[in-house]
Amino acid sequence: MCELKQKRQKTSALYFLDEITNASSGKHVVMFLDYDGTLSPIVDNPDLAYMSDAMRETVRKLASCFPTAIVTGRCIDKVYDFVKLAELSYAGSHGMDIKCPSKHKKGVVFQPANDFLPMIDKRGKGEFFS
Numbered sequence: 001m002c003e004l005k006q007k008r009q010k011t012s013a014l015y016f017l018d019e020i021t022n023a024s025s026g027k028h029v030v031m032f033l034d035y036d037g038t039l040s041p042i043v044d045n046p047d048l049a050y051m052s053d054a055m056r057e058t059v060r061k062l063a064s065c066f067p068t069a070i071v072t073g074r075c076i077d078k079v080y081d082f083v084k085l086a087e088l089s090y091a092g093s094h095g096m097d098i099k100c101p102s103k104h105k106k107g108v109v110f111q112p113a114n115d116f117l118p119m120i121d122k123r124g125k126g127e128f129f130s
């Protein structure tokens with residue numbers, strides 16, 4: 001087997017399936033997935049970083065087995081436009097904007113940076129603190 005193929009295998013979770021199965025026994029498993037370069041290929045234009053239908057189907061199946069979240073530097077709306085799976089949780093803007101699905105129409109929203117918006121706004125207008 002060529003060296004590159006061997007390296008690829010060793011970075012695949014499938015290579016460690018027994019270890020992962022043993023380590024997760026009796027525990028609650030939650031999946032956190034990156035978007036760019038993980039669910040989608042890296043492409044020159046970030047607006048064209050589509051995920052394939054096959055990948056979407058795999059993530060849909062995964063989410064039917066474990067709570068699943070996408071964690072990304074992108075804003076939630078943008079990544080949701082690509083992923084289009086309402087049953088997932090999304091942590092966008094590097095964790096500053098989090099939405100989890102729930103029976104409520106809007107879902108559970110957690111925006112830890114909200115309290116800092118007035119300060120950020122002041123900074124943006126050139127007002128500095130002493």
Ligand SMILES: O=P(O)(O)OC[C@H]1O[C@H](O[C@H]2O[C@H](CO)[C@@H](O)[C@H](O)[C@H]2O)[C@H](O)[C@@H](O)[C@@H]1O
Nearest residue numbers: 034035036041042043044045046049072073074
């Ligand atoms: O946290 P991530 O989900 O990994 O997001 C990181 C950045 O991803 C995007 O940029 C990267 O992917 C682009 C599309 O393939 C590529 O053109 C770019 O070179 C990569 O850095 C996204 O555009 C950024 O906003 C994210 O911060």
